[in-house]
Every structure is written in structure tokens, then in C-alpha cells.
Amino acid sequence: MKRYSFVQLLRNAIGFGEGWQEAWRSPEPKPSYDVVIVGGGGHGLATAYYLAKLHGIRNVAVLEKGWLGGGNTGRNTTVVRSNYLWDESAAIYEHSLKLWESLSQDLNYNVMFSQRNLVMLAHTEHELNEASRRVHANRLNGIDAEIWSREKTLAFIPILNGSMDIRYPVMGASAQPRAGIARHDAVAWGFARGADALGVDIIQNCEVIGVRRDGTRIVGLDTTRGAIDAKKVAFVAAGHSSVLAALAGFRLPIESHPLQAMVSEPIKPVLDTVVMSGTVHAYVSQSDKGELVMGAGIDAFNSYAQRGSLPILEEIASAMIELFPIVSRLKILRSWGGIVDICPDASPIIGKTPVDGLFINCGWGTGGFKATPGSGWVLADTIANDRPHKLAEPFALERFSSGRLIDEHGAAAVAH
Amino acid sequence: MLLIPCPYCGERAELEFRYGGEAHFRRPDNHLEASDESWANYLFMRKNPKGWHRERWMHIAGCKRWFYVVRHTVTHRIAAAYKVGDPWPDLPA
Ligand SMILES: Cc1cc2nc3c(=O)[nH]c(=O)nc-3n(C[C@H](O)[C@H](O)[C@H](O)COP(=O)(O)OP(=O)(O)OC[C@H]3O[C@@H](n4cnc5c(N)ncnc54)[C@H](O)[C@@H]3O)c2cc1C
Numbered sequence A: 001m002k003r004y005s006f007v008q009l010l011r012n013a014i015g016f017g018e019g020w021q022e023a024w025r026s027p028e029p030k031p032s033y034d035v036v037i038v039g040g041g042g043h044g045l046a047t048a049y050y051l052a053k054l055h056g057i058r059n060v061a062v063l064e065k066g067w068l069g070g071g072n073t074g075r076n077t078t079v080v081r082s083n084y085l086w087d088e089s090a091a092i093y094e095h096s097l098k099l100w101e102s103l104s105q106d107l108n109y110n111v112m113f114s115q116r117n118l119v120m121l122a123h124t125e126h127e128l129n130e131a132s133r134r135v136h137a138n139r140l141n142g143i144d145a146e147i148w149s150r151e152k153t154l155a156f157i158p159i160l161n162g163s164m165d166i167r168y169p170v171m172g173a174s175a176q177p178r179a180g181i182a183r184h185d186a187v188a189w190g191f192a193r194g195a196d197a198l199g200v201d202i203i204q205n206c207e208v209i210g211v212r213r214d215g216t217r218i219v220g221l222d223t224t225r226g227a228i229d230a231k232k233v234a235f236v237a238a239g240h241s242s243v244l245a246a247l248a249g250f251r252l253p254i255e256s257h258p259l260q261a262m263v264s265e266p267i268k269p270v271l272d273t274v275v276m277s278g279t280v281h282a283y284v285s286q287s288d289k290g291e292l293v294m295g296a297g298i299d300a301f302n303s304y305a306q307r308g309s310l311p312i313l314e315e316i317a318s319a320m321i322e323l324f325p326i327v328s329r330l331k332i333l334r335s336w337g338g339i340v341d342i343c344p345d346a347s348p349i350i351g352k353t354p355v356d357g358l359f360i361n362c363g364w365g366t367g368g369f370k371a372t373p374g375s376g377w378v379l380a381d382t383i384a385n386d387r388p389h390k391l392a393e394p395f396a397l398e399r400f401s402s403g404r405l406i407d408e409h410g411a412a413a414v415a416h
Numbered sequence B: 001m002l003l004i005p006c007p008y009c010g011e012r013a014e015l016e017f018r019y020g021g022e023a024h025f026r027r028p029d030n031h032l033e034a035s036d037e038s039w040a041n042y043l044f045m046r047k048n049p050k051g052w053h054r055e056r057w058m059h060i061a062g063c064k065r066w067f068y069v070v071r072h073t074v075t076h077r078i079a080a081a082y083k084v085g086d087p088w089p090d091l092p093a
């Protein structure tokens, strides 16, 4: 793999771009691998990358039924933060945030991580109390977190509606200065290129349709491109996790729902941070192209359709106009949906399954993009050593029978 | 937007309803002796099928009654709606 650099850029500019090589190979699947990862989203690709890089396990394949990042990775609104309430969540999301801070250098691929602060608005006394509880919990966990007054919040976000004459006036906010956004596709592509360079086979258009077992142990997979033997397998399939678990003969505490988002037509820079409001219920950032990227909550019903209902988009629009009156004349350029894997406690499931040799990483729901590097890191370690990584331990599937849930619902504001 | 056929009021827009998730799972009998696993199954584990789904809806802005719907989770097509206590309609092929 040729490293990307200024010299490369110059050389290829002179050569009219003819000299660029493909970022990863597209090999035929081999008959067998040491580890097969099912799902070519950010989490699956990061897992493969860290398996190869940190654990020397390179006879690895990533199987993706569509194209890389075509699932939630390429559909998300890219909020990256670590200000979660509980210690277990704070630890894994902060580990991830630290990896984000050097990810472009590590991958030699610009993931355009932009730490532009994230402001969670508070519109009621209750929300202010909750926010200060979370900020204090964050600080005890070594995470940067601040409580802001109404004045500071309005000064920081000039286009925010400062009127006291609205249903939910802005009363203050909590903020995480190191939070921000990144380029979603680049994350999938960067991990794919890095993993490929270390020998990982990335196989697109390859859907897993069956699980082959020998007693309680997984020994391979049936795919639309033939059977593949595997010593170990990890399902990293987000919204399709229940479908894969059913193939392997167990159930998950997960329901798949559409989550929608939309972007406005591009406008001049008006917003240089990420704003979330739990009460008025929307969140927004402005992309480098100038589009406002907006979203809110899930559609209530189970679905695998990657599209949702119109009322959700109307809610996002009305919340946006309440918060930022200047957007009222903007045209919506496009809207879309992804299928998110919703877990009852709004926390992920990482670790072993009832089937020996089969690992799972899912349940990130509406907020897993920010965890991409950390999630891959702990899953790779878990697979390589056949025991949960310390940070993954609390997120085991067993917590649903032990009752030790990690309830992040209240803490997540608009949960992204 | 879904058009949901309430068995009491007829077809109405999705906005009038509250979703209640998977239908027809049963609280463990003998709840004092039931194992942690059977509680976990009841409380948390879901079929979450890619295909036909029996699910609960409540007509919150109408008759305020719970009922069941058979809906496809990829096409969103609704094949049947039935009252609590009614025999279960077959899933379409
Ligand atoms: C609209 C929207 C907004 C969001 N906003 C945010 C946000 O602001 N911040 C944040 O942190 N998170 C956000 N999320 C959540 C985030 O996108 C996900 O949690 C995260 O991207 C999941 O990554 P993944 O790699 O696990 O899943 P995915 O990227 O979905 O990858 C899973 C892959 O598995 C493949 N697959 C499934 N079944 C099979 C099979 N049988 N065989 C082979 N391959 C299979 C799929 O095709 C898919 O590519 C958002 C999600 C959506 C939909």
C-alpha cells in the first residue's frame, strides 16, 4: 500500500490522477479463515483492522452483503462524544474518543474528525439538574464536560432562538468541547484500506445465509458466494443482528427500527458546533458542504426497510424552526433512514454468545458511530484472547438475565 | 405513514396510534420459581423477524383500545388486524 502524503498528491496531480492505486483489493473468498467478521460497517472493519494490527491475526475476512459502509455507518449524522452518565459507558466511549483524536494519523486516511464542541440544551429546571448530574459524573471519569449559563449558550450559538416567549426557552446547557463530527464514509474506507494492507480479505456482495455448527461450536458460514470455514466468527451487523442470531439458534434483546435524518440545501457557515435538544427534540450540525444535518428519534415500529414515516421528518422540521427561526425558509435536500438495533437499556452488547467461537457486537442503536474505533478495539481483543476485554465485560449478553443493565436512556438526551 | 385498520374504528393514520411491540409473549407461570433466564426471555428477548410480525397497537387518539396487527417489517404491508381474544389469523405465505 502506498502511503498518502503531500508528495504523492503532487506526483499524482502531475500524472492526471492515473497513478492512484485502488484502496483495497477485491479478492475471491478463500475456503477458510481464522476469523470471519460478518458486517462491513465501521465496527466490523475496525475489528478486522485491530485484529491484524494489534494481535497479529491476519487470516481474516470481512463479509459484507452490500457495499462497505452501506449500512448505518454511511447513513449516520456522525456525532462523536463521550459524555455518557454511567462509568461503564463513559469508559468505553472515552476510550473511543481518544482513538478518534489520532485516527487520521494512525490510518493515514483523513477521517475529517472535527472537535467542534457539542452543546446539549436544557429547557427546564429538571433538565438543568440532570445536566449538572451528568457533567459531574463525567468529570469524575476524567471526561471534559461543562455547565453553561443561558447567556453563555446564546453567545456561543448566535442563531439560537433566545426568546423567553416560547414554549421551551433555552435555560442553559451542558457542553463537551472535545466532541464533534467526522466523515462517515472515510471511517469505513480508512479502516478497510488499513485492514487490507495488513492482509485482511474484504469481500463485498457476500451475504451470510446460514451458520454451520459442530455441536455447540461454530465451524463456518454459508454465504451467497459459497461456504466458508472459520475458527472464530463475529457478527457485527447492527440492524440485522437478530436475523443472524436466529440463523445461529439464539435470540437477542434487540428490536430493529428505522432512524431517519435529513439535510437542508447548502448555506453559508452559520453553525460551527453540534447542538442537541432533548426537550424540543432535534439535533443539528453543519457539514463542510454547508448543509444542515438534522435528526431526532426513531420510528416507533419494528422495520428492516431503511425508510420511515413522514411524521418524524415533520417533527424534526418543527423542532428546528422552534430552535433556529432562520431555517424556516430552507429547502430540504434529501432525507433517508437506517435500521438501528435498539437495546432495552440503550447500551451495546459486546462479547461471547451461547455458541462457542461465535462473538457478537451489536445494540449500538442510534449512537454507535462515535464508538467505531473503541468498539473494534475491544472486540478484536475479546476475539484474540477468547475472553471479554475489560471495557467490554459489563456489556455482555448475560446482563439481561443477571439484571445488571446499564441504563443510558435518561442520560443520552437525543440519543446520538 | 402507515394506515392502520383499528378493528373498532376502521383505517386511521399512524399518528393516532401508540406502538406496543411484539405481541403474544407470555409472563412466566409460577413467577416465584421461574429462572432468571425465563424472566430475561419474557422481559427482553424478542423475535424481531425480518418478515411478518404480530404486534400490538393502541388507538391512543381514538377508542384507546389495544389490538393486534400482522405487519411485514420490510414492505410495511398490513395483512390483518384482530381484537384481543380473537383467533390468530394465519401469516400470509
Ligand atoms: C440516521 C442515523 C443517524 C445516526 N446518527 C448517529 C450519530 O450522530 N452518532 C453516532 O454515534 N451514531 C449515530 N447513528 C448510529 C450509528 O450509525 C451506528 O450505531 C453505527 O454506524 C453502527 O455501525 P456498524 O458498523 O455496527 O453497523 P453498519 O454500518 O450498519 O454495518 C453493518 C453491516 O452488516 C451488513 N450485514 C447485515 N447482515 C448481513 C449478512 N447476513 N451478511 C453480510 N453482511 C451483513 C450490513 O449490510 C451492514 O453494512 C445513527 C444512525 C442512523 C441510521
Ligand SMILES: [Zn+2]
Pocket: B006, B007, B008, B009, B010, B059, B062, B063, B064, B065
Ligand atoms: Zn380505535
